[in-house]
Amino acid sequence: MRIGELARRTGVTTRALRYYEEQNLLTAERSASGQRHYAETAVDRIHLIRQLYAAGLSSKTIAELTPCVIDGKATPELLQRLAAERDHLDRHIADLAQTRDKLDSVIDGASSNMQTGAPCPRDASA
Template sequence: MRIGELATRTGVSVRALRYYEEQRLLAPERSPSGQRHYPDGAVDRVELIQQLYAAGLSSKSILELMPCVVSGEATPELLDRLAAERDRINRRITDLVSTRGRLESVISNATESWRTGRPCRPH
């Protein structure tokens, strides 16, 4: 498929797909006239890339971990990197859970003080 279809099917922009290629996260074939041609598997791959971006990984990290993720190749260093990223994600999760708890208590507190007519305990 060509770049436009891949874009619509993944929901990412054409520009982003070209950027991913620039970062060597994708390597589509080229037609004789120079147009990019992607295999079907590119859809999953792009979604994986998006997921890793969303998890806070940089292009460089994704690039390093990509061979391991797609083909299972692994060196001890790659496994360490993977574990390190997993740990970072774990930390982010616990941080977010904590923040959510704080927001929820703020919400219930504020809702209560709203319902009962504005006496609000000072934090």
């Protein structure tokens, strides 16, 4: 498939797809006229790349990890790196959950203040 179709099917801009190629995250065959042509598997690869980016991984890390994730080829060092990335994600998830819980507490407290007519501390100084 050509770059425009891949962009449409994945919701990624053509600019982003070119960037993924530059970062060695994605490969394309070139036609005689220089047009990019991608395999059908590129759709799944793009979804994986976007998930890994969303998880906070850098393009360099993604490039290092995708052979293991996609092809199942892993050295002991790569498995350790995957475990370290997973541990990083676990810590990030725990931090996000703690932040969410704090926000819930603030929201609940603000709701109670609104119901009783008591001002929030910030409103009291205004």
